[in-house]
Amino acid sequence: xxxxxxxxxxxxxxxxxxxxxxxxxxxxxxxxxxxxxxxxxxxxxxxxxxxxxxxxxxxxxxxxxxxxxxxxxxxxxxxxxxxxxxxxxxxxxxxxxxxxxxxxxxxxxxxxxxxxxxxxxxxxxxxxxxxxxxxxxxxxxxxxxxxxxxxxxxxxxxxxxxxxxxxxxxx
Numbered sequence: 677x678x679x680x681x682x683x684x685x686x687x688x689x690x691x692x693x694x695x696x697x698x699x700x701x702x703x704x705x706x707x708x709x710x711x712x713x714x715x716x717x718x719x720x721x722x723x724x725x726x727x728x729x730x731x732x733x734x735x736x737x738x739x740x741x742x743x744x745x746x747x748x749x750x751x752x753x754x755x756x757x758x759x760x761x762x763x764x765x766x767x768x769x770x771x772x773x774x775x776x777x778x779x780x781x782x783x784x785x786x787x788x789x790x791x792x793x794x795x796x797x798x799x800x801x802x803x804x805x806x807x808x809x810x811x812x813x814x815x816x817x818x819x820x821x822x823x824x825x826x827x828x829x830x831x832x833x834x835x836x837x838x839x840x841x842x843x844x845x846x847x
Contacts, residue, residue, distance in 0.1 A: 680825055681698075681743040681746075681767060683822045684825045685741045687823065688829055688830065692839060695740050696740070697734055697742050698742075698743045699730055699734060699743065699745055700744075702730055703726055703727060703730050706726075706730070720747075724747065724750065727748060731758070732757055735758060735762060736761065742762065744758070750806065755806060763836075764810050765811065765815060765829050765832070766813070766814040767817050767829075768814050768816050769818075771793065771796035771797040771799070771800040773817070813833075815829060
C-alpha cells in the first residue's frame, strides 16, 4: 500500500509496450464499486475472495504488467499464481516512508480510524515476509522519483533476461 505499484507499473507498461492492469481497479470495474465500498459491504474477507478470483484470471493473461493491491500476498493461492505465472518485483518501502507518502490519503480502508503509522508497521511486519516469498526481485524504493524507480525495475528485468533492451528502444 503506497509503495508505487500502480505508478511504476503504468510507467513500466508504457516503456515496454505491454498492457497495464491494476487489480484493484479491475475489481472496482467489475463490481461497479470502490475498494472502500466493497470492504464496507462485504468485509475484508469478501474483498479478498473477489481479489483471489480476479488475480487467478489476470495472472493467466500474456503481455501484462500487473499491479496488485497491497494485501494480495495474504492468500497462498495468490502468492503461488503470481510467482509461478509471472516475474514479480517487490517495491519495498518501509512503514515510515509509506506513512509519509500517504499522510493525506483518506482512501485506504485499512488505515481508517487507526494510527496510520502504527497500522503500517503492523502490516509491514505481517506482509514483508510474504512479499519476499513471492518476489523474484526486490527493489528498495527509498525516495527516488517514479521515473527512477521505473528505470531501476527495467534495468533489473533486463539484467535477468526477462526483458530485451526495453529501456533503450522505448518498446
